[in-house]
Amino acid sequence: MEAVERRWRPAWPCPARQILSVARRGAGDPTYRVDDAGAHWRGIRAPTGPTALRVWETASSGEVCAEAWGEGAEWVLDQLPQMLGAEDDWSGFEPRHPLLVEARRRHPHWRIGRTGLVMEALVPAIIEQKVTGQEAFMGFRRLVRAHGSRAPGPHPDLWLQPDPQRLVAVPSWDWLRFRVDPARSRAVVAAARVAGSLERLTGLPHPEADRRMRSVPGIGVWTSAETRVRAHGDPDAVSFGDYHVAADIGWALTGEPVDDAGLAVLLREWAGHRYRVQGLLGLAGAHRPRRGPRMSPRGHLPG
Known part of the structure; x- marks a missing residue:
């Protein structure tokens, strides 16, 4: 080839x-x-x-x-x-805060890409809902290797995600074997059944795309944002509902962690570019000091 x-x-x-x-x-x-x-x-x-x-x-x-x-x-x-x-x-974005100014100076060429591919971003985002990254990444790997297919070309171990028809057909026991609980597997299947409509959302304004994406059962604010920033290149798709994002951004900008309500207030001055703030702070490594035990992968699902 x-x-x-x-x-x-x-x-x-x-x-x-x-x-x-x-x-x-x-x-x-x-x-x-x-x-x-x-x-x-x-x-x-x-x-x-x-x-x-x-x-x-x-x-x-x-x-x-x-x-x-x-x-x-x-x-x-x-x-x-x-x-x-x-x-x-980037028009209309002003860093203002010293940490953002410095992050912008250090990463002047960073941009938000846009793949135009919704399901590619949505399926792993659903799998990542409310679990540790370790557990989510393992579940995604297992899903791809069991129900995806090899990519064309010379790479010996490059894979494609399962297509929507295959996702609908994944048996319930496989989802459990992948450590993906029924709530998340149902959301993946619900999305796969309307995959064509979801892919067409990339042509809509970001707020309307968000509204329609969240009309699918099991897709909430966080999952929509994680999908839109990748598939749509939405610079305002901040990850409300994330286990760390609100607290990390609050700590970086004010010295104190905040919750989602506090984050919404804090980011008002960057409306239209709220993910840009999140992304720049991530590039700057601006994370609050971690205290207490880390979340552990759950052990009640079959391996």
């Missing part, structure tokens, strides 16, 4: 690998690999078919280089600039 190639020269020094990595679900994500040369690989179910994408940067020319294999190769390469943040609009 021959690769389709593209060389793209962004209008800014694009940190392609940093921007792409938001799609990675843990170090063992079978749909995301990093090879010995430092190139990043993604297994993608494009609208036109299964695809493998390999991306790397060339410092000497300032170009981003990509190769793609499979039926969706042309579509994926056409989407590459928006995946890497070429459409991300």
